Amino acid sequence: MLIKDIKELLDAEFLAGYEYAEREVNAAFGCDLMSDVLAFVDDKVVLLTGLTNPQVIRTAEMLDLNAIVFVRGKIPPKEVIDLANEMKIVLLATNHTLYTACGILFSNGLKGITIGGVEG
Amino acid sequence: MDSNKNNIGIKLEYEVKKDDFTRAGEASSNIKKVLRQLGIDSDVIRRTAIATYEAEINIVIHSEGGTITVYIKPDRIEMIAEDSGPGIEDVRLAMQEGFSTASNKIRELGFGAGMGLPNMKKYTDEFYIDSQKGGSTTVKMTIYI
Numbered sequence: 001m002l003i004k005d006i007k008e009l010l011d012a013e014f015l016a017g018y019e020y021a022e023r024e025v026n027a028a029f030g031c032d033l034m035s036d037v038l039a040f041v042d043d044k045v046v047l048l049t050g051l052t053n054p055q056v057i058r059t060a061e062m063l064d065l066n067a068i069v070f071v072r073g074k075i076p077p078k079e080v081i082d083l084a085n086e087m088k089i090v091l092l093a094t095n096h097t098l099y100t101a102c103g104i105l106f107s108n109g110l111k112g113i114t115i116g117g118v119e120g
Numbered sequence: 121m122d123s124n125k126n127n128i129g130i131k132l133e134y135e136v137k138k139d140d141f142t143r144a145g146e147a148s149s150n151i152k153k154v155l156r157q158l159g160i161d162s163d164v165i166r167r168t169a170i171a172t173y174e175a176e177i178n179i180v181i182h183s184e185g186g187t188i189t190v191y192i193k194p195d196r197i198e199m200i201a202e203d204s205g206p207g208i209e210d211v212r213l214a215m216q217e218g219f220s221t222a223s224n225k226i227r228e229l230g231f232g233a234g235m236g237l238p239n240m241k242k243y244t245d246e247f248y249i250d251s252q253k254g255g256s257t258t259v260k261m262t263i264y265i
Contacts, residue, residue, distance in 0.1 A: 035235035058145030
């Protein structure tokens, strides 16, 4: 799924990385625990989270993640958006909850990642 | 002379400050950039970045401050995370997934899920931890290129 499609499906707005709207992601992961993100997630995955601190961007950077969607109408502070721009990471913001946002993407064909042989 | 230099490899060293949550990750970010400039395999870079990042977060949230040292050698990357205390009471327990002594404040920031040390072990080829309550903690990790 392309990032621009995620944006449309979630009625989201770009906070950073508008120029990378044509990037593709293969799966999604919804989580507020960054250590779990580090444990399970591969690259080309979009992360949906309600956390807006700089460590979300750092976590994405370490994993080479393409894009982050902030849910529940959360907007990160400016320094977090600046860091994402520096790291060329797409940031989207949606008013949907984590559950609903994941559900919309899943029902439109974007699957979860696989953990221990089970689709997460 | 040249081969001697190769054996030593490149040394990177970073100071990591206690409670400096905003800047946590800067050392790992720099390490990642250097590895990329050296043309190291992307999977090796990713595993190194995750391991040093978890170590960095651990120093920030659990310790009195410390250092992360990375040696980039022709055949491997060695990472040493060392803090100045207060030490881990039960290392065996700390290695269990899900066990954490982190405060609620740290959990609200997205860490303290008890995955840090297990993640470091998971992503490295060799993992060694030495800690005593009241003393320092040292984590040594190696990833073979």
